[in-house]
Amino acid sequence: xxxxxxxxxxxxxxxxxxxxxATARELAARGAAVAxxxxxxxxxxALAGEITAAGGAALAVEADVADQEQARGAVERAVRAFGRxxxxxxxxxxxxxxxxxxxxxxxxxxxVRVNLLGSMYxxxxxxxxxxxxxxxxxxxxxxxxxxxxxxxxxxxxxSAVYHATKHAINAFSxxxxxxxxxxxxxxxxxxxxxxxxxxxxxxxxxxxxxxRGTYDRLTxxxxxxxxxYVLTRPRHVAVSELLVRxxxxxx
Numbered sequence: 001x002x003x004x005x006x007x008x009x010x011x012x013x014x015x016x017x018x019x020x021x022a023t024a025r026e027l028a029a030r031g032a033a034v035a036x037x038x039x040x041x042x043x044x045x046a047l048a049g050e051i052t053a054a055g056g057a058a059l060a061v062e063a064d065v066a067d068q069e070q071a072r073g074a075v076e077r078a079v080r081a082f083g084r085x086x087x088x089x090x091x092x093x094x095x096x097x098x099x100x101x102x103x104x105x106x107x108x109x110x111x112v113r114v115n116l117l118g119s120m121y122x123x124x125x126x127x128x129x130x131x132x133x134x135x136x137x138x139x140x141x142x143x144x145x146x147x148x149x150x151x152x153x154x155x156x157x158x159s160a161v162y163h164a165t166k167h168a169i170n171a172f173s174x175x176x177x178x179x180x181x182x183x184x185x186x187x188x189x190x191x192x193x194x195x196x197x198x199x200x201x202x203x204x205x206x207x208x209x210x211x212r213g214t215y216d217r218l219t220x221x222x223x224x225x226x227x228x229y230v231l232t233r234p235r236h237v238a239v240s241e242l243l244v245r246x247x248x249x250x251x
Contacts, residue, residue: 134184
C-alpha cells in the first residue's frame with residue numbers, strides 16, 4: 001500500500017469497532033494522522049496504541065456525536081492536536097430493527113440523533129477546516145465521506161426508521177456536495193450492503209439469514225478499503241456515491 005495520504009489529517013467517527021476502526025487503520029496505513037471518535041474510550045485508546053506502534057499517528061477522542069457540543073469538541077480536539085483536518089468519515093450509526101406498530105419511539109429518536117444528526121453535527125463542525133485544507137497543500141482537495149447503507153436506496157420491512165435516516169443522510173450529502181464542489185471539498189456517499197459488524201444484533205442476523213440465505217458478507221476491512229479508494233482518487237475525480245455489495249447478495 002502506498003502513502004497517498006501522507007501529510008493529511010482524518011477524523012473517523014464510530015471508530016471503536018467495525019467499519020470505523022477498520023477505516024482508521026486503513027487511513028493510517030496510507031499515511032494520514034487519524035482522530036478516533038466514539039463513546040467507548042478503552043477501545044479507542046487500544047486502537048490508537050496499535051496505530052502508533054505501527055508507526056502511525058492517532059488520537060483517541062471519547063465523544064457522543066449525537067450531542068452537538070461533543071461533536072464540535074471532537075473536531076476541535078483533532079485540529080488542535082494535528083493542526084488541520086483534511087478528511088471526515090462519518091461512520092457512527094446504529095439500528096434498532098422493529099415493526100412500526102408498537103415500536104419504541106425512544107429507539108426511533110436515538111437512531112435519528114446518531115445516524116442523521118450526528119453526521120450533520122460533525123459535518124457542520126468540520127467544514128470550515130475542510131475548506132481551509134482544500135485551499136492548500138498537500139492535496140488541494142478535502143473529503144467528507146458519509147457512510148450510508150444499501151438501506152439508503154431501498155426500504156424493507158421491519159427497519160422503517162433506520163431506512164429513513166439513511167435516505168435522509170443521502171439527501172443531505174448530495175445537497176452539500178453541490179454546495180461545496182466548487183471549493184475543492186468532495187462529498188461522498190458510501191452505501192455498504194450486508195456487512196459483518198456489531199451494528200446488527202445476533203437476532204437480526206438470524207432473521208436475515210432465514211429470509212435471504214447464507215453467503216459471504218462484506219467485512220469491515222472490505223468497506224475500509226473502499227473508503228481508501230474513494231479518498232485517494234486524483235483531485236479532479238470525485239466518487240459521489242458508491243454502493244458495495246457482497247457478490248452473492250441479490251437485494
